[in-house]
Amino acid sequence: MLLVLLAALCAVAGGPARAASSGCVFLNQTSYTVHESQGELQITIDRTNTTGQEQIRYGVRHLDSQPGLDLDTVPNTYLVMQPGQASATFDVRIIDRGMNASPVYAMAYIYGSDPDRLCDATGRRYRHGPVNSRITILRDDPLDAKDPADLLGYDGLAPPVAQDTSAAATDPLTEAPFWIEGLRSPAGTSAHRYRHRNHGWYNSLEFLADQPGVHRFYFWNTPAYPAHTVARFLENVEAHQPNTVVQLSTYSLVHGDCGRDTSSPQFIKRYQRWIRGLAKGIGNFHVVVFLELDSLITTQCMLHKRVKLEDRLLELRDAVQTLETLPHAVVYMDAGAADAVSVERTASLLRRAGVAQAQGFFVNSTHFDWTTKEVAYGQAISSRLGGAHFVVNTGENGQGPLLPTSRKDFGNEKLCNPPGRGLGPLSVQTGDTDVDGFLWFTNPGGSAGDTRGCGRGAPPTAVFWPARAVSLVRHADFHITGPAEHLRHDGPYAAYDAAVARDRSHSRLTHFNRQH
Numbered sequence: 001m002l003l004v005l006l007a008a009l010c011a012v013a014g015g016p017a018r019a020a021s022s023g024c025v026f027l028n029q030t031s032y033t034v035h036e037s038q039g040e041l042q043i044t045i046d047r048t049n050t051t052g053q054e055q056i057r058y059g060v061r062h063l064d065s066q067p068g069l070d071l072d073t074v075p076n077t078y079l080v081m082q083p084g085q086a087s088a089t090f091d092v093r094i095i096d097r098g099m100n101a102s103p104v105y106a107m108a109y110i111y112g113s114d115p116d117r118l119c120d121a122t123g124r125r126y127r128h129g130p131v132n133s134r135i136t137i138l139r140d141d142p143l144d145a146k147d148p149a150d151l152l153g154y155d156g157l158a159p160p161v162a163q164d165t166s167a168a169a170t171d172p173l174t175e176a177p178f179w180i181e182g183l184r185s186p187a188g189t190s191a192h193r194y195r196h197r198n199h200g201w202y203n204s205l206e207f208l209a210d211q212p213g214v215h216r217f218y219f220w221n222t223p224a225y226p227a228h229t230v231a232r233f234l235e236n237v238e239a240h241q242p243n244t245v246v247q248l249s250t251y252s253l254v255h256g257d258c259g260r261d262t263s264s265p266q267f268i269k270r271y272q273r274w275i276r277g278l279a280k281g282i283g284n285f286h287v288v289v290f291l292e293l294d295s296l297i298t299t300q301c302m303l304h305k306r307v308k309l310e311d312r313l314l315e316l317r318d319a320v321q322t323l324e325t326l327p328h329a330v331v332y333m334d335a336g337a338a339d340a341v342s343v344e345r346t347a348s349l350l351r352r353a354g355v356a357q358a359q360g361f362f363v364n365s366t367h368f369d370w371t372t373k374e375v376a377y378g379q380a381i382s383s384r385l386g387g388a389h390f391v392v393n394t395g396e397n398g399q400g401p402l403l404p405t406s407r408k409d410f411g412n413e414k415l416c417n418p419p420g421r422g423l424g425p426l427s428v429q430t431g432d433t434d435v436d437g438f439l440w441f442t443n444p445g446g447s448a449g450d451t452r453g454c455g456r457g458a459p460p461t462a463v464f465w466p467a468r469a470v471s472l473v474r475h476a477d478f479h480i481t482g483p484a485e486h487l488r489h490d491g492p493y494a495a496y497d498a499a500v501a502r503d504r505s506h507s508r509l510t511h512f513n514r515q516h
Helices: 002-013 186-193 199-209 227-240 265-282 297-302 306-323 343-352 371-384 466-474 506-515
Strands: 024-027 031-035 040-047 054-062 074-081 087-093 104-114 117-119 131-138 214-217 246-250 287-291 329-334 360-363 389-393 435-439
Touching: 024 104, 024 131, 031 040, 040 054, 040 074, 074 087, 104 117, 186 199, 186 466, 199 466, 214 227, 227 265, 265 306, 287 306, 297 306, 306 329, 306 343, 343 371, 360 371, 371 389, 371 435
Parallel strands: 024 117, 031 131, 214 246, 246 287, 287 329, 329 360, 360 389, 389 435
Antiparallel strands: 024 040, 040 087, 054 074, 054 104, 104 131
């Protein structure tokens, strides 16, 4: 009975049982290389014995490439070659995003051939499958041309509202449709947790999640050459929010005590390589870079360490030169805060650090100083630098700084999670063409640390703290707050600018806060 069944199966398969064939089935190349701009890769399966029918299975899987972003993968597919047929081809769609970045990889494979053996293009035979051929996708589209009158490359970017473009050449942020991380942000994921538990917290956290955010890259938690990491992040942003401008920040030069900051040629070489990787990952993407927070404000400790100071300035000059070669990158440099370093010293440091090659500088990134004082400080620095533009971090300064009981013992303000602080203005209509924006580029709600004096229940540095975020929203003041200063004004001012924060009205938030 068993023999009868076997004979029947053989008949269905096309006749009596066949001996293993001496032929080979193989992918026509041991590896494939395709340019992103080609749009398609054609892969051929060949065989050496065409006398009979051949069954083969094939597919394409991703490695570090991303399905739907870099290519369309091919699921396991069954193929039958007919007698006399020597080859069959299939196509793989390659998605062109205009990228100039490091390559990514996928894998073409064949398996389950019958009756012929699996081989590769060199003739090597395999007892079992699959047989793989790696696909290299070269993301080598040329860099766009840099336009000094359109630094962020607004061609193809759709501003959310109509804007006055008269200042576009000097203030690249006036039309920037900023990336908003939304529900994927720490505030957004926290809001989801409180949706049914605490309506007040949910409302505050959702408001914060709907504002433009900043993504920070560290020298310490990325690869030594971070091109792939950076490109993957920006590619995902572009896929989910096309034609937006991404705010990036770096915080790599300040770590540990002052003496270990930039203490060797080896460190400088590592940092320069990291910056080159950052630039390679950015490529043609549209970004605003807040370069190395705290990098100049902390040089006070280098007053008697001239070599270390020169190392720091060298690192910053190199970083600015590298990033400013990119077609759609706008770079701002650290200029400390008004209550920390004098105008004269900061202007001198910026000049030596290469600010003339950058768009300008930023102030108040890790302080909570009043907006009026920071604008006056920035304007004074700008005057000494021939009109350099600047940005003020207003993410946590709506209520100004928290002054310590003794400035001699504790400094000019409390810096580690001071309670009672609030959001400040969010706008690119600042009233002064030298002030490119009031932005929240340190992501309000992140903890400054969990050491003694940083607040009860504080999480580690940079970890999102919902309670603190809610407090910042509850204490928000979207006006230019602080002591009276003689500030320059040469244009309109909007405390909360719909061009930047377009998803929610601050009037709704103000009304909510009054109710609670």
